[in-house]
Amino acid sequence: MKNTQTKQTDLPHVVIVGGGFGGLYAAKSLKDAPVKVTLIDKRNFHLFQPLLYQVATGTLSPADIASPLRVILSKHKNTQVLLDKVVDIDPDAKKVYLEEREALNYDALVVATGVSHHYFGNDQWQNDAPGLKTVEDALEMRRRIFTAFEAAEKETNPEKRQALLTFIVVGGGPTGVELAGAIAEIAHQSVKDDFRDIDTTQAKIVLFEGMERILPPYPEECSVQAQKSLEKLGVEVQTKTLVTNIADHSVTYRQGETTETIKAHTILWAAGVRASFMGKVLAERTKAELDRVGRVVVESDLSIKDYPDVFVIGDLANFPHQGERPLPGVAPVAMKEGEYVANLIAKRVIGVKVKPFSYQDLGSMAVIGQNKAVVDLNFARFSGFIAWIIWVFAHIYYLIEFDNKLIVMIQWAWNYFTQGRGARLITINTSLQLEINPPQPGKESTPQSKQEPVSVSA
Amino acid sequence: MKNTQTKQTDLPHVVIVGGGFGGLYAAKSLKDAPVKVTLIDKRNFHLFQPLLYQVATGTLSPADIASPLRVILSKHKNTQVLLDKVVDIDPDAKKVYLEEREALNYDALVVATGVSHHYFGNDQWQNDAPGLKTVEDALEMRRRIFTAFEAAEKETNPEKRQALLTFIVVGGGPTGVELAGAIAEIAHQSVKDDFRDIDTTQAKIVLFEGMERILPPYPEECSVQAQKSLEKLGVEVQTKTLVTNIADHSVTYRQGETTETIKAHTILWAAGVRASFMGKVLAERTKAELDRVGRVVVESDLSIKDYPDVFVIGDLANFPHQGERPLPGVAPVAMKEGEYVANLIAKRVIGVKVKPFSYQDLGSMAVIGQNKAVVDLNFARFSGFIAWIIWVFAHIYYLIEFDNKLIVMIQWAWNYFTQGRGARLITINTSLQLEINPPQPGKESTPQSKQEPVSVSA
Numbered sequence: 001m002k003n004t005q006t007k008q009t010d011l012p013h014v015v016i017v018g019g020g021f022g023g024l025y026a027a028k029s030l031k032d033a034p035v036k037v038t039l040i041d042k043r044n045f046h047l048f049q050p051l052l053y054q055v056a057t058g059t060l061s062p063a064d065i066a067s068p069l070r071v072i073l074s075k076h077k078n079t080q081v082l083l084d085k086v087v088d089i090d091p092d093a094k095k096v097y098l099e100e101r102e103a104l105n106y107d108a109l110v111v112a113t114g115v116s117h118h119y120f121g122n123d124q125w126q127n128d129a130p131g132l133k134t135v136e137d138a139l140e141m142r143r144r145i146f147t148a149f150e151a152a153e154k155e156t157n158p159e160k161r162q163a164l165l166t167f168i169v170v171g172g173g174p175t176g177v178e179l180a181g182a183i184a185e186i187a188h189q190s191v192k193d194d195f196r197d198i199d200t201t202q203a204k205i206v207l208f209e210g211m212e213r214i215l216p217p218y219p220e221e222c223s224v225q226a227q228k229s230l231e232k233l234g235v236e237v238q239t240k241t242l243v244t245n246i247a248d249h250s251v252t253y254r255q256g257e258t259t260e261t262i263k264a265h266t267i268l269w270a271a272g273v274r275a276s277f278m279g280k281v282l283a284e285r286t287k288a289e290l291d292r293v294g295r296v297v298v299e300s301d302l303s304i305k306d307y308p309d310v311f312v313i314g315d316l317a318n319f320p321h322q323g324e325r326p327l328p329g330v331a332p333v334a335m336k337e338g339e340y341v342a343n344l345i346a347k348r349v350i351g352v353k354v355k356p357f358s359y360q361d362l363g364s365m366a367v368i369g370q371n372k373a374v375v376d377l378n379f380a381r382f383s384g385f386i387a388w389i390i391w392v393f394a395h396i397y398y399l400i401e402f403d404n405k406l407i408v409m410i411q412w413a414w415n416y417f418t419q420g421r422g423a424r425l426i427t428i429n430t431s432l433q434l435e436i437n438p439p440q441p442g443k444e445s446t447p448q449s450k451q452e453p454v455s456v457s458a
Numbered sequence: 459m460k461n462t463q464t465k466q467t468d469l470p471h472v473v474i475v476g477g478g479f480g481g482l483y484a485a486k487s488l489k490d491a492p493v494k495v496t497l498i499d500k501r502n503f504h505l506f507q508p509l510l511y512q513v514a515t516g517t518l519s520p521a522d523i524a525s526p527l528r529v530i531l532s533k534h535k536n537t538q539v540l541l542d543k544v545v546d547i548d549p550d551a552k553k554v555y556l557e558e559r560e561a562l563n564y565d566a567l568v569v570a571t572g573v574s575h576h577y578f579g580n581d582q583w584q585n586d587a588p589g590l591k592t593v594e595d596a597l598e599m600r601r602r603i604f605t606a607f608e609a610a611e612k613e614t615n616p617e618k619r620q621a622l623l624t625f626i627v628v629g630g631g632p633t634g635v636e637l638a639g640a641i642a643e644i645a646h647q648s649v650k651d652d653f654r655d656i657d658t659t660q661a662k663i664v665l666f667e668g669m670e671r672i673l674p675p676y677p678e679e680c681s682v683q684a685q686k687s688l689e690k691l692g693v694e695v696q697t698k699t700l701v702t703n704i705a706d707h708s709v710t711y712r713q714g715e716t717t718e719t720i721k722a723h724t725i726l727w728a729a730g731v732r733a734s735f736m737g738k739v740l741a742e743r744t745k746a747e748l749d750r751v752g753r754v755v756v757e758s759d760l761s762i763k764d765y766p767d768v769f770v771i772g773d774l775a776n777f778p779h780q781g782e783r784p785l786p787g788v789a790p791v792a793m794k795e796g797e798y799v800a801n802l803i804a805k806r807v808i809g810v811k812v813k814p815f816s817y818q819d820l821g822s823m824a825v826i827g828q829n830k831a832v833v834d835l836n837f838a839r840f841s842g843f844i845a846w847i848i849w850v851f852a853h854i855y856y857l858i859e860f861d862n863k864l865i866v867m868i869q870w871a872w873n874y875f876t877q878g879r880g881a882r883l884i885t886i887n888t889s890l891q892l893e894i895n896p897p898q899p900g901k902e903s904t905p906q907s908k909q910e911p912v913s914v915s916a
Contacts (some may be wrong), residue, residue, distance in 0.1 A: 016765070043884070044604065044608060045883050045884075058898045061520065061522065062517030062519065062883055063519045063520045063883055064519065066883050068652070068883075070649070070652035070653070071652060071675075073603050074651040074652045075651070080654040080655075082612075083608045083611075084612070085610070101612060135883065142513065146502065150502060150541045153540075153541075154540075154542075154558060154559065165703050189529070193532040193533070194526070194528035194529060194532045194539075195528065197538075197540045225489075286659060423527075424500070425521055426501070426502045426503075426521055427520065427593055427594065453685070
C-alpha cells in the first residue's frame with residue numbers, strides 16, 4: 001500500500017504515538033504551531049482512565065469516559081489522526097514503522113504509549129485476576145462482579161456460595177481503593193434488595209496491600225482516613241500482606257510468618273504496572289536506559305540521551321530530575337509533560353530554547369465509595385464528603401474539555417440521589433477475543449484484532 | 459445441583475420465560491396477584507429494543523437502553539428472577555426444564571422469547587450482513603460502521619475506498635429506515651470534519667426494499683414522506699428490489715429483469731425475523747400450530763389450544779383473531795398481551811373469567827435521522843419535526859418507567875443541539891465470541907456462553 005501522507009508541506013512533521021493524556025495534550029498544544037502533526041493510536045478514542053473503575057463497577061458506560069480522538073482534534077487542521085500501530089522506529093533515519101502503512105518520516109517524535117499490568121513474573125495470574133487498563137478490561141471486571149452475584153443466587157452449596165460472594169482486590173493504591181469501595185457499595189447497598197435466595201450484605205470484600213498502609217505514596221493521615229472509610233463500607237483491609245499465589249479461584253497470601261489461602265470467585269488486580277512495548281523498542285534503537293519496570297529514563301527536557309528529537313512522556317517516562325523518586329504515573333503529570341514537549345518543539349522551530357521540565361505537584365486524591373474521598377493538596381488535607389466534592393470538581397474540570405461529559409455529571413448526581421447503578425449489564429466475555437486474534441479478511445480488518453492480549457480470561 | 463426453588467408456598471406458580479416487553483409486563487402486572495412468579499431470562503437485563511439502532515449508530519450506550527431485570531422487579535416480593543435458559547417443557551406434567559437447575563413446576567406458563575433474524579434460507583449471509591436484535595449485535599454494527607471510515611482513510615485505491623464508503627441496509631421496515639437515516643447523518647454531518655484524506659460526504663448509503671414502497675405496513679402517505687426525508691439526508695432508496703446474494707462484501711440484487719452487484723464494506727440486515735427456539739419446542743410438545751416464520755398460533759385468550767395454562771405472547775405469538783393479519787411484532791402489542799395474560803391468570807385464581815384478548819392499535823412510527831419521523835396515529839398522520847416530537851414523547855413515556863432513563867432524554871437533547879455522537883467507540887469484535895462458545899471452568903461459568911449464536915462475524 002502507498003503512503004497516504006502525500007500532502008507535502010515544508011512544515012516540520014511531529015509524530016505522536018499514543019492518544020492518552022500525554023499524547024493528546026501534546027497534540028492539543030500544537031494546534032497553532034507551525035508544524036504538521038500526526039497522532040497515531042490503535043484505538044479510535046481517548047480514554048479518561050481515572051474514571052475507568054466506574055465503568056468496571058457499573059456506574060458509567062464506556063462512552064461516558066471516552067471521546068473519539070478525531071472529534072477532540074477535528075478543529076486542528078494541521079493534525080491527522082491515524083488508527084494504526086507502531087511496530088518499530090529508526091531514530092537515525094528518523095522513521096516510524098507502522099503495521100498497516102508505509103513508514104512515516106518525522107522531525108520530532110513523541111512516544112506516549114503508557115503502561116500495562118504487571119504480575120511480577122506471574123503472568124499466569126492474569127486469567128484469575130484481571131487488571132484495569134482498557135475499556136474491555138473494565139467490562140470484563142463488570143461482568144465478573146455482577147455474574148458472581150447471579151451465580152451465588154443459583155448456588156446451594158454454602159461453601160461455594162461464600163466463595164462466589166468473596167471479592168478480593170490486590171493492591172492498595174488509588175485504583176485498588178476505589179474498586180474495593182465500589183464493590184462494597186454494590187454488595188451492601190445497590191443490589192441488596194434484588195436477590196431472593198442470597199443476602200448480598202454477607203459478601204466479603206478484602207483489599208490486600210503489601211506495604212504497611214494503603215495508599216502508600218500519600219501522607220499517613222490520608223491512609224488512615226481511607227482505611228477507616230473503607231472499613232465502614234464493609235471492606236476488610238489487610239496490609240503488610242504479600243500475595244504469593246493466585247490460582248483456581250483462590251488467593252494465597254503471607255502475613256509475617258503465616259501463610260493462608262482464601263477462596264474467591266472474583267479477584268481483581270490493581271498491584272503493578274509495566275512499561276508498554278515501545279519502551280523496549282526505544283531501548284533497543286536508542287540505547288536508552290530503562291528502569292526496573294521498563295520505563296524509559298529521560299533527560300531533563302524529556303528527550304532521550306543523544307536523540308534530542310525523540311521524547312518520551314506520560315507513564316512510559318521515568319523523569320528522575322526532580323525529588324527522590326521519578327514523577328508518578330498519573331494523568332496530571334502526563335498532561336503537563338505533553339504541554340511541555342509541544343511548547344519545546346514549537347519554540348525549537350523558531351530557534352528558541354526552553355527551560356528544563358519541572359512539575360509542580362498539585363496533590364493526589366482517591367475516592368472511597370459513592371460520596372467519600374481522601375485528598376492531599378500539599379498545603380491541606382481533606383477526607384470524607386468535602387474531599388469527595390473536591391474530587392468531583394477536579395474531574396469535571398478536565399472532563400468538561402471533551403464533548404458530551406455534562407452527561408457524566410448528571411449521571412453522578414442521579415446515582416448519588418438514587419443510589420443506583422444503571423450500567424450493570426452483563427455482556428459477553430470481552431477479553432477472550434484479545435487472546436484469540438482471529439484472522440481478518442483482507443485489509444479492511446479491524447484495528448482491534450491487533451490489540452495486544454493485555455487481558456485474557458478463562 | 460439442587461433446585462433452589464425451595465421456598466414452599468401454596469400459591470399458584472406462574473413461570474414467565476423471557477424478560478422482553480411481553481414477559482416483563484406480565485411480571486409487572488402480577489405484582490399484587492396471589493401468585494408466586496418466576497421470570498427466567500438468559501440475560502440479566504431488559505432491553506428497550508426500539509432504541510437499539512441508536513446504540514448501533516453511536517448515539518446511545520447499551521446501558522442507556524437496558525435495565526437490570528432484578529432492579530425493575532426488586533420491589534415485587536412475590537417474584538424471583540432467574541438467569542437461566544429453558545431447554546424444554548413438559549406441558550402435561552406442567553414442568554419447565556432449565557439448563558443449570560432442576561426443573562420447575564408451574565401452574566401457568568407464559569412464553570415470551572421473541573424472534574431472531576431470518577435470512578430466508580441464506581444463513582451464510584449472516585457474516586456479511588449482521589442483523590440487530592441484541593446489545594452485542596448493536597455494538598458489532600457500530601464497530602463496522604465506524605471502522606469503515608477508518609479503513610477508508612487508510613485506503614489509497616479509489617475503488618476499494620468507495621466500497622469502504624458504501625453502506626447498504628437491506629429491508630425498508632422501521633429498523634431499516636432508522637438505520638439508513640442515522641448512517642447518512644453520520645457520514646454527511648457527524649464525522650465530516652474528522653478525516654483528512656477522505657470526504658465522508660461522498661459516502662453512499664443505499665436502502666433496499668422488496669415491496670413497492672418502504673414502510674410497507676404504514677399508510678402510503680407515510681411511506682412517501684419517509685422516502686423524501688431519507689433522500690434529503692442522502693439515502694438512495696431502492697424499492698421493488700430483491701437481494702439475491704450477499705457475499706464477499708458485495709450485494710447482488712434484482713430489479714425487474716435487471717440483476718446488478720454493488721460492492722460495499724458495510725451491509726446491515728433489517729429484512730426478516732424468525733421465531734425463537736421456544737416456538738419449535740412448543741410445537742413439538744403441545745402440537746401447537748406454527749405459522750410461516752415459526753410463530754405460535756394462539757387462541758383468543760393467548761393460550762395454546764388444549765393447554766389453557768400455557769400462554770404465548772409478544773413477537774413469538776401469532777394472534778389471528780383480529781383483522782386480516784396477525785398483530786404485528788411490536789412492543790405495544792407485547793406489553794398489552796403481557797398485561798392481559800397477567801390479569802387472566804390473577805382472575806382465574808379467584809374463579810373469574812375474562813373476555814378474549816383484543817388490541818386497540820395506537821398507530822405506528824419510525825424515525826428518520828435526528829429530528830424527523832413519520833407517525834401514523836390512525837386518526838391523524840404526521841411527518842417531519844412534529845412527528846419526531848411525538849415519537850420522542852411516546853418513547854420517553856415508556857422509558858420513564860425504568861430507572862435511569864432521564865439520562866437518555868438529556869443525551870438526546872444534547873445530541874440534538876450539538877449534532878454530536880458521543881458513543882462512537884470502536885470496541886472489540888463482540889460477536890465472534892458467540893460463535894466460539896468457549897469452554898467455561900466449572901459451574902461459575904458465565905451465562906453469556908450459552909447465548910445462541912445469533913450473530914456471527916468474520
